[in-house]
Amino acid sequence: MYVLAQAVNLFFRVLYYMIFIRIIMSWFIRDPRNKFYMTLVNLTDPILLPFRHLSNRIFAGRNMMIDISPLLAIIALQLINNIVIRILVTLAM
Numbered sequence: 001m002y003v004l005a006q007a008v009n010l011f012f013r014v015l016y017y018m019i020f021i022r023i024i025m026s027w028f029i030r031d032p033r034n035k036f037y038m039t040l041v042n043l044t045d046p047i048l049l050p051f052r053h054l055s056n057r058i059f060a061g062r063n064m065m066i067d068i069s070p071l072l073a074i075i076a077l078q079l080i081n082n083i084v085i086r087i088l089v090t091l092a093m
Contacts, residue, residue: 001092005085012081018044019070047073 022040029037051069 001088005088008084008088009081012077015077016074019074023070
Protein backbone atom coordinates (compact mmCIF):
# COMPACT_ATOMS: atom_id res chain seq x y z
CA MET A 1 0.00 0.00 0.00
CA TYR A 2 2.87 2.37 0.67
CA VAL A 3 4.03 2.04 -2.92
CA LEU A 4 0.52 2.88 -4.10
CA ALA A 5 0.43 5.87 -1.75
CA GLN A 6 3.74 7.09 -3.16
CA ALA A 7 2.45 6.64 -6.71
CA VAL A 8 -0.70 8.63 -5.90
CA ASN A 9 1.41 11.34 -4.28
CA LEU A 10 3.67 11.47 -7.35
CA PHE A 11 0.63 11.73 -9.63
CA PHE A 12 -0.71 14.73 -7.72
CA ARG A 13 2.74 16.33 -7.59
CA VAL A 14 2.98 16.08 -11.39
CA LEU A 15 -0.43 17.76 -11.65
CA TYR A 16 0.75 20.61 -9.39
CA TYR A 17 3.86 21.12 -11.51
CA MET A 18 1.88 21.08 -14.75
CA ILE A 19 -0.50 23.74 -13.42
CA PHE A 20 2.38 25.83 -12.10
CA ILE A 21 4.29 25.61 -15.40
CA ARG A 22 1.12 26.57 -17.26
CA ILE A 23 0.74 29.64 -15.05
CA ILE A 24 4.32 30.75 -15.69
CA MET A 25 4.13 30.02 -19.42
CA SER A 26 0.85 31.93 -19.75
CA TRP A 27 2.67 35.08 -18.72
CA PHE A 28 5.17 34.74 -21.56
CA ILE A 29 3.89 32.31 -24.19
CA ARG A 30 0.35 32.26 -25.51
CA ASP A 31 1.16 31.04 -28.97
CA PRO A 32 -1.29 28.36 -30.17
CA ARG A 33 1.48 27.02 -32.41
CA ASN A 34 3.65 26.17 -29.42
CA LYS A 35 3.06 22.44 -29.07
CA PHE A 36 4.39 22.17 -25.51
CA TYR A 37 2.14 24.95 -24.24
CA MET A 38 -0.91 23.62 -26.06
CA THR A 39 -0.27 20.11 -24.72
CA LEU A 40 -0.06 21.57 -21.23
CA VAL A 41 -3.30 23.50 -21.80
CA ASN A 42 -5.06 20.36 -23.05
CA LEU A 43 -3.88 18.33 -20.05
CA THR A 44 -4.75 20.93 -17.40
CA ASP A 45 -7.98 22.37 -18.81
CA PRO A 46 -10.16 19.50 -17.55
CA ILE A 47 -8.89 20.27 -14.05
CA LEU A 48 -9.02 24.06 -14.27
CA LEU A 49 -12.31 24.63 -16.11
CA PRO A 50 -14.63 23.63 -13.23
CA PHE A 51 -12.71 25.97 -10.93
CA ARG A 52 -12.83 28.74 -13.52
CA HIS A 53 -16.62 28.39 -13.67
CA LEU A 54 -16.77 28.37 -9.86
CA SER A 55 -14.66 31.51 -9.57
CA ASN A 56 -16.82 33.22 -12.21
CA ARG A 57 -19.91 32.44 -10.14
CA ILE A 58 -18.35 33.60 -6.88
CA PHE A 59 -16.99 36.84 -8.33
CA ALA A 60 -19.82 37.51 -10.81
CA GLY A 61 -20.12 41.12 -11.80
CA ARG A 62 -16.64 42.01 -10.61
CA ASN A 63 -13.76 42.61 -12.98
CA MET A 64 -11.22 40.03 -11.89
CA MET A 65 -7.84 40.83 -13.38
CA ILE A 66 -6.32 37.62 -12.06
CA ASP A 67 -7.54 34.10 -12.78
CA ILE A 68 -7.68 32.34 -9.41
CA SER A 69 -8.80 28.98 -10.81
CA PRO A 70 -5.25 27.50 -10.66
CA LEU A 71 -5.04 28.43 -6.98
CA LEU A 72 -8.43 26.86 -6.27
CA ALA A 73 -7.47 23.76 -8.26
CA ILE A 74 -4.18 23.32 -6.39
CA ILE A 75 -5.92 23.67 -3.03
CA ALA A 76 -8.56 21.11 -4.03
CA LEU A 77 -5.92 18.73 -5.43
CA GLN A 78 -3.93 18.94 -2.20
CA LEU A 79 -7.04 18.19 -0.19
CA ILE A 80 -7.92 15.20 -2.38
CA ASN A 81 -4.31 13.98 -2.26
CA ASN A 82 -4.26 14.13 1.55
CA ILE A 83 -7.54 12.27 1.84
CA VAL A 84 -6.49 9.52 -0.57
CA ILE A 85 -3.08 9.09 1.10
CA ARG A 86 -4.67 8.86 4.57
CA ILE A 87 -7.12 6.25 3.34
CA LEU A 88 -4.33 4.19 1.76
CA VAL A 89 -2.13 4.42 4.85
CA THR A 90 -5.07 3.46 7.07
CA LEU A 91 -5.82 0.45 4.88
CA ALA A 92 -2.18 -0.60 5.05
CA MET A 93 -2.24 -0.78 8.85
